[in-house]
Amino acid sequence: MEAERLGHHVVDGVALELPATAKAFRVRSDAALDRRQIHGAAALGAATGLLILIGQWVALFAPIALLAFAFLMFLIIGIWQRRTSVADQRKILANHPWQVWPCHVVERPERARAGTTPCRVRLLTRSGAVVRSGKADLPTEVWNAMTDGVGTLWICGDLRRPYLVAVPGGTDWTLCHPEEHPPRRSVHITIRT
Structure with a gap:
């Protein structure tokens, strides 16, 4: 080294x-893996699916469904990036x-x-x-x-x-x-x- x-x-x-690093990591990990975000993404996914189904019959809902789908993808990518970042930090902290x-x-x-x-x-x-x-x-x-x-x-x-x-x-x-x-x-x- x-x-x-x-x-x-x-x-x-x-x-x-x-101990100080372990405590700080738990706080970061809990913030990045917040279950409310996952529940919000699931609810938005269900709403998006419903809008897509309705949008097939009512053309007015199609743009709203596309917007909801784009927002859902943005949310999922954000959650994935935070989880990946925390996993990478943990790998470094646990090995060095x-x-x-x-x-x-x-x-x-x-x-x-x-x-x-x-x-x-x-x-x-x-x-x-x-x-x-x-x-x-x-x-x-x-x-x-x-x-x-x-x-x-x-x-x-x-x-x-x-x-x-x-x-x-x-x-x-x-x-x-x-x-x-x-x-x-x-x-x-x-x-x-």
Whole structure:
């Protein structure tokens, strides 16, 4: 593991064994797998089926049935994406430990979801050399907490594939996509041990 080789701290055990991470994951999982959404999709599916049947005899209902069907597909795809995302996060958290990395974070000029800031996350050696770089939409609170874009983040996963970037403590994370060729730039920092 690169973090150990470079002398960075690696938390014992896999990330999901850490009580704070396990609790945060349960909250995320419960939110993504909300049964009300599934019940809503089932009700909308039944209503759509009824509108399609009625639309065969009454032409007025055909456009409404098509609109309801499109909304149903949108809802089902959204539920599927959330479930897939949670499953991917669980796979990473259940197979990798948290690694404590010094980071340099630079804002990217892209649009992001509300409450996030698009960033380039650069993982550093103790001397400040960039080891890896990735793109993530960090929660805005995390971005604001990193003075001058320098700080410590917890990393979970294989750095060659999408991995999780979290605040220290492993309770609030986001997916980070590695860049093929990280910038070959050093960041001058002092790490006190």
